[in-house]
Amino acid sequence: MDNDYFSIDAILAENQKVQCKFKQRIPEMGHLGGGSERDITPLNKRQIPIWLAYIIIYSDWADFDIPRPFSNKVRNALRAEPRSVRLSNLVGAGTGWLGDEQGVEMSEMLVTTFKGRLVDVIDQAQHFAALGPVGGGGGGGIDSAPQMFREGLDTTERELFVLAQESAWRMKKWYEESSGGTKRVS
């Protein structure tokens, strides 16, 4: 994560909050949780952004629960069928993550998920190219399953979708216009 110092995506990802349970009493830091207490007492649950939580957990002042996007339930669903999970509600700004023993397994799972959904992303993008450039879509007669998939796309997947849609639209437009007709005949 050190290389991402200037990366906007990493900053946004690290700003996500994670539930932490404090193990020790920390005086005068009650404002972190937004509450009105002056101290943090042990076994107190608070939501801390990841960049702050990293140090706190490293220094063993608190334990954290894995946030919902990475829970076992979601993980199993993703392993079964990557395309059916609606990622947009779960993952906020990105998928940058802390490292620990689960980190390797996590990133492998992310990679498999990503590749599994990728083909569908591009299929839908090419289908939507027919409706016009960015902003088309939402017409009647589209059945609900692809639409639900589209609504469940993660932010990065949406960028890919737009890329593929635009290039498909450009190709289509080029194939349809005639090279001979636009030149003037003298």
Add this chain to the structure above:
Amino acid sequence: MSLPQSLRTSITPPELEFIASQQLIEIIPLIAMEKTAFISGAFGPLQPPRRAKIPLWIAINLKLKKKCHIVAPEWLSVEFLQSRLDEELSEPGYSRLPFRYAEVSKVLLDVASDDIQNTDKIRSLLKDLREARQAKSREGLEELNRSELSLSNLSSMEINEIRPFFVHAMGILTHLHRDASTED
């Protein structure tokens, strides 16, 4: 950069058509022209009815003014394209086609359809070829890894079509994978 965001990732198809139009093509001129100097070189002389090789853009221009007949390149024929299509459907890799076949074939079919035989059959063959190769690209998508991708025998238009998507996807894969490699 002053380019709009959408143009930063790839070249536009009309630009590729422009670049492809510099290829030489054979024509049967109907008018006479002396050896003329252009920026890219000197072409001519044109002495009807002898054939001459000139760049595609000059050929198109003359053809639109009805001053020449274009001789179709040998790959723009039913037999050649049919054999390539069969190869495409039977083998896992991409078959060898001229690098800019999409641009040249579109331009010639638009402008000089009377100089080419069986234009309908050729159009449908080209369309089938394009769809077969696109299907192969889709399958190859599942084997996308983060470090390299080699697809031999893709034409320039096809490369341009899939480049922004593939490059962005590979970048994301790198980003996701880096977390694993930093763990020990």
